[in-house]
Structure formats: C-alpha cells, structure tokens
Amino acid sequence: MRGIDHRILVGFALLIALIAILSYLTLFSGAVGLSWSDLSFKGGQYDSVEARIFWQIRVPRLVAAVLSGISLAVAGLSLQTLFRNPLAGPFVLGISSGASLGVALSLLAGFTFGHFGVLSGAAAGALAVTSVVMFVASRFENSTILLIVGLLMGYFIDALVSLLIMGSDAESLRVYVSWGMGSFGRLTFDGIWIFALCTVVGLVLVALSIRYLNAARMGDDFAKGLGVNVRQGRVMVLLGASLLAAASTAFCGPVAFVGIAVPHLSFMLFKTSNHRVLMPASALCGVVLCLAASQFSKFPLNAVLSLVGVPVVLWVIVRGGGLRR
C-alpha cells in the first residue's frame, strides 16, 4: 500500500486522458459543431448562437455528466462497502424512490417546491427517505436491517407514486416519465452551483470515512478492534452517499446503473480494496462512463447506459475473472 504502484499510476493516467477526450467531444461536437473561435466574447455579451449553445447547453451538460459520474460512483462504492453487498447502491436505500416521490408530487399532483420546482421536490423526497434510514441506522447496529428497511421504503414509496400516476393527466405524466429516463441536459447554469456544492459536501463526508470503509469489509467488530469509530463512520457514509445520490437524482433523474457497475469496474482495473485508491478510481470511472453516455444526448440516458454499459461491464467482469468469490 506504500506509495503508488505502477498499475495504479497507469490506470489513473489512462482514465484522465479518456476524460479529457470525452470532455472535448461533449463540448465541441454534436448537432452543431463548435470551435474555440466561435466562443469569443464582445463586451461581455454572447456574440453568437454558437457561444450560446456552448455556455447554456454544452457546459451544463458536461458539468452534469461529470458531477453525476463522481457522485453516483462514490455513493455506490461506499454503500456497497458499508452493506458488504455487491448489489447495494444508492437505489436500494430507497433514495431514488424518495426523489421520485418528490418529483411525482411536484409534476403530477401540482405541489410546488419553490424556485427549483421539480429539483427541490426530488431533493426533499430523497432527504426525507435519508432521514428515516438515518433514524433506523442510529437505533440498530446491524447493516442488513438497514438494507431491508431501505428496500421496504422503496416499495412503499413506489406504491404512492403509482397512485399519483393513476390520477394524473397525460401531459404531466409524459414529463414525469421523461424525468425517469434520466438526462444530463436538464441542468441549468444556475443549478450547477447547487449540484457542485452537494457533491463536494457529500465527497468530504465519505472521504473522511476512508478508515471506516477500509475496515468495515470485515465487519463491525473487526473495525472496532482496529480503533475505528463504527457508529460515526456509518452515519457519515450514509449521509454523504445519500447527499450525493439525491443531488444527482434530482438534477439528472434516477440513474441506477453507474452506482452498481462502476465500483466493480474500478476494482477490476485497480485490483485493490483500499478506498484510498478505489474511491478516486471509482469517481474517475464514473465520469468516463457518464461522459461517454452523454455523447448520445438524443436518446434517454438510462437506455444508453444500459444498452452500451451493460455489455461493456459484463465483458470486463467476465474477462477480469469474476467477482473473486
């Protein structure tokens, strides 16, 4: 674990290079091809259609893809470790269901949640579920109980959403369904700062729990034996992961694939369980995946991620020798 070995260095360099290429493609290619010269300012005004496309569509899309990639991957990784379950992710905790309920309330039942409308609805829903999960977490030591509670909450909320869907008109239903398909194109320039802030706070909470995450894989007693504050670690990881997942779900819709697949992908690449390496690695892999998906901006995000992502990830896992169980 000392220093950074060769494999890890090469891995990080590769991922960063990929991100650079994909970012360039996201910003400058698409329905309208752009170049640097289109982007010049005159007197602080956007002087062309091209510059407007760049600043109001392309940059927010890039930021949305990068931030969701980071937040979904890190949330997925930390929750998989916390629950010692390779299938865990932000979505099994009911966080996405909570966000969906908020969105459904705002789109289908006409509740308004202030300035950001749908987005704050999603955030409120995700936060509500998180607080229930946190309450359960503070009362029970057993992580499996949390997992069950999260799943049950998800079912309960999905039922509520389906009731809302029954009583809604065709147009709002269409908007709701389109939110559910996921997109990086919905983030506005104003929203960037909120999304970025949520991501940074969530990342800090999870990153401060690296010792807990590294020890937690062997169980809570083992972690305690290594002098780790288990209760605090669990609360911080849950809070951080929820925040990351909620922000991403609010701004880009429920995207389950990244949180589940990326931790496995980055383990296959880096062959370590040390979260000091695995966490930044997952973040970068998540960004690569989301940027790649954002190249197909005409199609629903979840469809692209699943159609392209599933075969790729399956290939990597099969070639990488399975899950080492």
Place this chain on the structure above:
Amino acid sequence: MNLPLNATLLQCENLVIGYKQDKRSDAVGLVTPVDFELKAGEVVALLGENGSGKSTFLKTLCGLLQPVSGSVLLQGKSQWTARERAKFITLVRMGGVVCDRMNVREFVGLGRMPYAGLFDGRNQEDENFVSEALALLEIEKFKDRWLTELSDGERSRVYLAQAVAQQVNVLLLDEPNAFMDIPRSRKLFTLLQKLAKERDMGILVSTHSVEYAEKYCDRIMVIEKGFARCERASDARARGLLDWTEG
C-alpha cells in the same frame, strides 16, 4: 511501548461477563466474578467446553462487549479511546466473514490502521511491520493471493499476521488453531511463546488443545460451569483443573 518485565497489562476486578438479552430483562451473567491478571511476557491458555463463555470473556476483555458488572483495567486504566485501545490490545478471531477482493498483504496492512492518519495512508515503518509479520507467520509466499483463495488454516495465519502487525501489548486469540494441522498448531504455540518472551507481550489464547496448553503456556485458565479458575500450567492437572476433559 516499552514496559518493565512482568508488568501487569490487563486486570479484571470482580468481572461478570454475559449478554444482555434485551433492554427490559436483566443481563445474564455467564461466569461468576473473575479476578484475573495478565502480565507482560506470559502466555495463558483459556480452556473450557463449547459455550462455556471463552469467547464472551475475550470479547469483554478487549471492549467489544460491556461487562455485566465489575471492570477490565488495561494498564490500570478503564477508560481508553478506541484508537489507543487498538494499539494496546486486539482480539483475533478465526471464523466469520471472509473478505473478498482483498489480498493477503493488503489485509495484514489493516493492522497498521490504528497508527494511520485521517485518510489511512501507510509509511515505510508500517510497511516494515507488515513485512516482518508476513515473515513471522511464514506467509510471504502467498502474500499476493486473495483471502478467499486460501484454506482455513492458511487464513488463520493471515489473521494472526494482521494482529502481529498491529504491534499490540496484549494479544487475545480465539481458538487460533481450530483449523490448523498438528505441525502448524505446534509451530503456532511456539511462536506465541516467542512473541511473549521477545516482545514482552501478554497473550491469552483460547483453545481445545489441552496438550499444547500444558506444554507451551505459562498458566491455564479454565471456565467450567460458570466458574473460572487459573493455575500454573505445570500444576493444572494435579490441582484438578483438567478433570472435566476426561468427561
């Protein structure tokens, strides 16, 4: 930590161990009050039938379980921060979760966690302790293999190496030779003797191998029918401490 020879590392005063069934009912005491001292440089064997309370006793000593009553003092102190405690005492258990996706060296490196900073980094000193532990348990040749690929006996040595890398003063072991073959078990007990003598560690090891307990340990503690007794290993049989083994 350098301590004078024969210093008392761990001390139980009127310790009653057991589990709390739930919040309403009273705790169930497994063993009548125990007074016990573990000194630097000695290996004490902990014997008793299944379910007699050996594991409960060990878990209580290292702070994973609260005592029903009485207290456990480490170097005369009862209040320790989690991290300082982890540098002083650790419990090695054999069964339980086998961590997938972790190789042997990485796992042994976890033993250095009590000494690591906020982001769990490692320095050269940590690496040296890890290498030394790998060598001591003779597991260098599979240091790059996954934990899940090892046999139970091999994995037992990996768990021990992790505890050795942790550089504690008090080592508690819960049936470390449960999965080991006979030569390995003997090697294990000689290693425990060596660790105790050379590093002034206090070692308490639960086992069912009565013969190794008599041959390689300084004292024997027996938990039987809710009573705990402790004698020098050489006197244990004469004083009837092992009568229960004849069944």
